[in-house]
Amino acid sequence: MTTPALRMDLTSNPAEIASARKSIEAFAGAAGFDERATADIGLCVNEAIANIIRHAYGSAKDKPIEMHADMVADAMMITLRDWGNGRMPDLNKSVDPNTLCPGGLGLPCLKALLDGLKFEPQSDGMLLRMTKRKR
Amino acid sequence: MTTPALRMDLTSNPAEIASARKSIEAFAGAAGFDERATADIGLCVNEAIANIIRHAYGSAKDKPIEMHADMVADAMMITLRDWGNGRMPDLNKSVDPNTLCPGGLGLPCLKALLDGLKFEPQSDGMLLRMTKRKR
Amino acid sequence: MAELQHLSTHVTYADITGDTAIFRLKDEIDLHTSPDLRTDILGALTKGEVKKLVLNLEKVPYVDSSAIAVMVEALQKLRKAGGKVYLTNLSPRVKGLLEIARLDSIFSVVANEADVAAS
Amino acid sequence: MAELQHLSTHVTYADITGDTAIFRLKDEIDLHTSPDLRTDILGALTKGEVKKLVLNLEKVPYVDSSAIAVMVEALQKLRKAGGKVYLTNLSPRVKGLLEIARLDSIFSVVANEADVAAS
Ligand SMILES: Nc1ncnc2c1ncn2[C@@H]1O[C@H](COP(=O)(O)OP(=O)(O)O)[C@@H](O)[C@H]1O
Numbered sequence: 001m002t003t004p005a006l007r008m009d010l011t012s013n014p015a016e017i018a019s020a021r022k023s024i025e026a027f028a029g030a031a032g033f034d035e036r037a038t039a040d041i042g043l044c045v046n047e048a049i050a051n052i053i054r055h056a057y058g059s060a061k062d063k064p065i066e067m068h069a070d071m072v073a074d075a076m077m078i079t080l081r082d083w084g085n086g087r088m089p090d091l092n093k094s095v096d097p098n099t100l101c102p103g104g105l106g107l108p109c110l111k112a113l114l115d116g117l118k119f120e121p122q123s124d125g126m127l128l129r130m131t132k133r134k135r
Numbered sequence: 136m137t138t139p140a141l142r143m144d145l146t147s148n149p150a151e152i153a154s155a156r157k158s159i160e161a162f163a164g165a166a167g168f169d170e171r172a173t174a175d176i177g178l179c180v181n182e183a184i185a186n187i188i189r190h191a192y193g194s195a196k197d198k199p200i201e202m203h204a205d206m207v208a209d210a211m212m213i214t215l216r217d218w219g220n221g222r223m224p225d226l227n228k229s230v231d232p233n234t235l236c237p238g239g240l241g242l243p244c245l246k247a248l249l250d251g252l253k254f255e256p257q258s259d260g261m262l263l264r265m266t267k268r269k270r
Numbered sequence: 271m272a273e274l275q276h277l278s279t280h281v282t283y284a285d286i287t288g289d290t291a292i293f294r295l296k297d298e299i300d301l302h303t304s305p306d307l308r309t310d311i312l313g314a315l316t317k318g319e320v321k322k323l324v325l326n327l328e329k330v331p332y333v334d335s336s337a338i339a340v341m342v343e344a345l346q347k348l349r350k351a352g353g354k355v356y357l358t359n360l361s362p363r364v365k366g367l368l369e370i371a372r373l374d375s376i377f378s379v380v381a382n383e384a385d386v387a388a389s
Numbered sequence: 390m391a392e393l394q395h396l397s398t399h400v401t402y403a404d405i406t407g408d409t410a411i412f413r414l415k416d417e418i419d420l421h422t423s424p425d426l427r428t429d430i431l432g433a434l435t436k437g438e439v440k441k442l443v444l445n446l447e448k449v450p451y452v453d454s455s456a457i458a459v460m461v462e463a464l465q466k467l468r469k470a471g472g473k474v475y476l477t478n479l480s481p482r483v484k485g486l487l488e489i490a491r492l493d494s495i496f497s498v499v500a501n502e503a504d505v506a507a508s
């Protein structure tokens with residue numbers, strides 16, 4: 001583990017998303033990411049946590065989510081651990097703007113904005129690894 | 136422990152103070168502290184870490200510092216743990232603006248801005264507990 | 271308006287006049303706050319003959335995909351009646367998310383409320 | 390100026406003319422960055438006959454006590470020569486820290502650089 005490292009213990013309550021987003025953005029800003037990349041990191045954390053809440057935990061509000069972030073060279077490594085259904089999302093689906101379906105935007109955001117995205121199913125949930133490089 | 140909870144693993148390098156300050160300020164802002172109280176919390180964390188670096192660790196740059204923060208009702212509870220000399224600072228000293236001594240400002244800031252400040256010596260260092268209430 | 275009394279804290283102003291509903295929104299909108307906004311906006315669309323929904327996002331620095339989903343849902347409803355959703359005063363960050371989601375073309379993005387009439 | 394070549398990244402402008410040294414500073418200054426600033430400022434005071442040190446903090450949103458300590462140290466040096474430290478364009482946050490430290494009265498806090506001459 002490299003320092004500074006940020007860890008947040010969260011609950012699967014949508015009210016806590018803002019806290020995670022703002023904290024990781026401050027952490028990214030202090031680590032030297034520019035405004036754009038910092039905003040991207042905040043959005044990805046937001047979307048990934050929202051997905052955990054809705055898909056891994058079926059919108060239960062009292063389940064644990066752990067976020068961890070640190071810098072390895074010029075890249076921020078962020079992990080999100082949940083103890084939900086452990087189901088692999090379909091990473092190949094893409095947004096078709098013509099179907100006008102509200103939803104399905106979270107994963108495409110992660111894919112578009114991150115340099116690395118990996119879902120690692122655990123025996124008791126999911127470990128999501130996200131990587132964002134400075135450019 | 137209540138959530139969201141923030142934890143940072145830091146090293147006693149002054150370059151990491153900004154990261155701790157910005158992260159705790161974002162966390163405080165998301166927890167509903169107003170701009171003034173958020174700034175106070177950031178400054179107190181800055182000053183407390185600076186004191187650990189200089190006084191507990193004698194300016195060694197590679198020693199661990201752990202920060203933890205969460206909300207208990209309307210108060211933010213922040214702890215800073217170090218594995219330094221464990222010496223109790225003299226909390227009764229106050230600033231005399233007439234002596235014009237550069238320094239001695241850190242502890243008076245903490246005393247003025249916090250609702251609770253407690254140094255708990257450990258067998259192998261110090262645990263500093265700081266409390267800031269919303270007003 | 272009687273019909274729009276219990277509005278989400280993210281709505282600073284709401285008006286329905288003729289076929290046009292205007293909502294001025296504020297603050298960051300994410301999964302925590304988008305459900306209330308959804309209630310307000312979809313609720314307004316069921317009243318009267320709304321064909322133009324105008325969302326003024328001048329005071330909205332941030333939205334996540336759940337807020338975008340509310341806009342898409344509103345557009346679905348309005349399209350059936352031949353209507354449109356206008357987004358005005360977008361911050362760069364909000365505009366950026368619409369672009370990533372490739373949804374900037376399905377909405378009518380205009381500079382401000384006055385441009386809705388002109389469009 | 391030849392004497393002020395290798396300045397801290399927090400110094401955007403430095404000038405010594407007659408008995409007056411002016412430094413315009415930027416960004417947040419804490420224990421990480423105050424040592425370089427200390428070198429610059431105390432270094433300038435050893436050159437020539439400086440009696441007025443002007444620190445323009447317009448672009449400084451934040452300082453911690455280590456930055457204040459640099460200012461106090463400069464004031465110590467200048468007072469021996471009958472000089473003064475002027476702080477200009479303070480943000481509310483920086484002003485707040487000076488007040489907490491009860492040091493707002495030992496410095497000459499003025500609105501802007503022009504007011505230094507007038508004071
Ligand atoms: N953390 C997760 N755990 C399980 N399934 C997920 C997770 N994230 C996404 N998915 C699956 O991937 C699909 C697409 O997700 P996403 O693009 O975020 O859109 P949305 O959540 O709006 O439907 C979801 O409908 C869900 O089935």
Ligand SMILES: Nc1ncnc2c1ncn2[C@@H]1O[C@H](COP(=O)(O)OP(=O)(O)O)[C@@H](O)[C@H]1O
Nearest residue numbers: 186187190191222224225238239240241242243
């Ligand atoms: N974390 C600490 N561990 C040990 N001693 C401390 C610590 N913090 C403060 N002190 C002691 O308290 C004194 C006053 O601290 P402070 O008010 O921060 O001023 P300064 O650090 O500028 O001297 C220090 O000189 C030091 O002796």
